[in-house]
Each structure stands twice: as C-alpha cells, then as structure tokens.
Amino acid sequence: MKILGIYGGQDANGLTASLVKEVLAGVAAPATTEFVDLNQYQIHPDKPETTNPTLDKLEAKLKAADVWVLGTPTYFGTVAGQFKQLLDCMRHRMTRMTHKGDTLPGQFKDKHYVSVTSCFATGLDNTFTHQTDATLVAIDKAMTAAGVHKITELVLPHTWGMASLPLAKVNQAHQLGEKLGTFKKKDDETVKRYFLLFGMIAVMALATMGIQLLLPGIATNFWWRYVSFVVIFFVLLACLLHYATFMRHKRR
Incomplete structure (x- = not known):
C-alpha cells in the first residue's frame, strides 16, 4: 500500500501542506508514503510529438500509489492555480475521449483519493457561506471523470x-492516515449505489405519502393525489440532491 500526498498551493510549508503531511505521518508501516510539492515541477500540457518528462514523472507517481491525498488551499473560492494546472494538464492522461467527445475513465480508474483544503472563514461561517465547496467539487469532478473513488475529505x-x-486537527489527520494505511480497495460500488438509491426512493415516497395525509381533500380525488405526490416528491428529491452535491461537504 502506497499513499501519495500531492500539494498544490503557494507555500509548501503552509497550513494546508502541513495538514497533508500530518495525514501521511499517521500512515503506519508496512504502508509507504510520499509527499509531492507541485511548486517543484514545471507543469506544462502535452504537445504532439513532444516528450513531457514532468508529466511522465507525475503520472508514474500517481500510477504507483494506491491512495492520493490531494491538498490545495481555497483561493478566491476554488482550488489554487498550481493544483488546477495539474488537473488541466493531466486531463488527457487521466481520462479518455470517445469519438463523440464523451469523457471516460482512463488508466487511474478504481484508485482512491482524499481531499484536503483550508480557508480563512471560521467553521461556522464556512457552514453557511460554503467557502470550500467549490474547491471540493472541482476535485470531485476531475476524480469522478477519471474513475477515482472518494474516501473522505478534511477541511481546515x-x-x-x-x-x-x-x-x-493534527489528531484528526493522524487518525485518517491510520485508516488509509489499512484501507481496503473498493473497485466497484455499483450494487451499493443501487441499494442507496432504492432506500432514498423508499424514504421519499413514504415521506410524500405522509405529507399528503396532512393535506385536506387530497385523498378523495385521484388527480389531486397524483399531482400532489409528484410535486412533493420533486421538492424532496431536489433537497436531497442539493444535500448530496453541496451540504455533505465537511466544513469544520
């Protein structure tokens, strides 16, 4: 088991980078770790018929690792430039395109990652203003396209x-590192997703029917029952999807 920490930000000795290092410090033998500071690499996109030793080196490190700990501070509400440069330049190596332009997972499919970020806002402020959400979503989108599975996230x-x-926070990082050192790879969570989807639909349907009972006159008319069910179910589904997309992010 190898855990690779990748930091993209201005200060490799700063708080976000230190948090990534603390996660790696919590990993126990026989698992191994490595920390990569993107400031030490001149990252440029691939060009036709031209070698790119820097991306080759980073690609090899990513390929050799089982889990990636991806760290970037939140600058202006999103990922730092150094980290974004890595995602942009590695896009064609992390994904593959069909002749119709569809993006599919590439060579890193079924690896796993942890997101680490930080922000100036307090935990309470971040809970309501969502300062770190865009950063975490940006990482999630890139990793999802590459077929890399998320383990968790850590926010400072x-x-x-x-x-x-x-x-x-140091103790929290160490505990996370301990778990990563013994993490069992999960290649396919399709069955789990179907079970979760079934459970969500079952709960929302039950909640919708319960709300309908509180509405006078609904039970006596089929079309009123149908229309009210669709509207209530849609509102509940929209709230659940909003939670799954944004509210689930850790902010403290």
Missing part, C-alpha cells in the same frame, strides 16, 4: 492568523 477552517495546526 479559520486559517486567518493561524501560525500552526490545531492539535485537534
């Missing part, structure tokens, strides 16, 4: 004026 809020990592 309230970094304004912070000189060192809080002990509680």
Whole structure:
C-alpha cells in the first residue's frame, strides 16, 4: 500500500501542506508514503510529438500509489492555480475521449483519493457561506471523470492568523492516515449505489405519502393525489440532491 500526498498551493510549508503531511505521518508501516510539492515541477500540457518528462514523472507517481491525498488551499473560492494546472494538464492522461467527445475513465480508474483544503472563514461561517465547496467539487469532478473513488475529505477552517495546526486537527489527520494505511480497495460500488438509491426512493415516497395525509381533500380525488405526490416528491428529491452535491461537504 502506497499513499501519495500531492500539494498544490503557494507555500509548501503552509497550513494546508502541513495538514497533508500530518495525514501521511499517521500512515503506519508496512504502508509507504510520499509527499509531492507541485511548486517543484514545471507543469506544462502535452504537445504532439513532444516528450513531457514532468508529466511522465507525475503520472508514474500517481500510477504507483494506491491512495492520493490531494491538498490545495481555497483561493478566491476554488482550488489554487498550481493544483488546477495539474488537473488541466493531466486531463488527457487521466481520462479518455470517445469519438463523440464523451469523457471516460482512463488508466487511474478504481484508485482512491482524499481531499484536503483550508480557508480563512471560521467553521461556522464556512457552514453557511460554503467557502470550500467549490474547491471540493472541482476535485470531485476531475476524480469522478477519471474513475477515482472518494474516501473522505478534511477541511481546515479559520486559517486567518493561524501560525500552526490545531492539535485537534493534527489528531484528526493522524487518525485518517491510520485508516488509509489499512484501507481496503473498493473497485466497484455499483450494487451499493443501487441499494442507496432504492432506500432514498423508499424514504421519499413514504415521506410524500405522509405529507399528503396532512393535506385536506387530497385523498378523495385521484388527480389531486397524483399531482400532489409528484410535486412533493420533486421538492424532496431536489433537497436531497442539493444535500448530496453541496451540504455533505465537511466544513469544520
């Protein structure tokens, strides 16, 4: 088992990079770790009939690792430029395109990753203003396209004026590292997703029928029951999808 930490941001000794390093520090033998500072690489996109040693080297590191710990601070509400450059330039190596332009997973399919980010906002502020959501979504979109599975995410809020990592966050990073060192690879979660989908539909249908009972006159007319069911079910589904897309992100 190899855990690869990749940091993309301005300061390789800063808080976000330190948090990534603390996750790696929690990984116990026989698992191995490596930390990559993207500032040490001149990352440029591939060009036809031209070698790209930098991307070749990074590609080899990504391929050799079982789990990626992807760290980037949140700048202006999204990923740092160094990290975005990696995602953009590695796109054709992480995914493959069909003749119709569809994006499909490439050579890294079924690997796993952890997202790590930070922001100036407090945990409470980040909960309501969603400062780190765009960063985490950007990482998720790229990894999903590449067929890489998410394990979890780690967020460090309230970094304004912070000189060192809080002990509680260090312990949390170490605990995560311990789990990564013994993480069991999951290649296919299709069956699990179908079970979750069935459970969500069952719960929403039950909730919809319960709400209908509270509405006077609904039970006596078929079309009123149908229309109210569709509307209520849609609202519940929209709320659930919003939660699954944004609210599930950790912000503290």
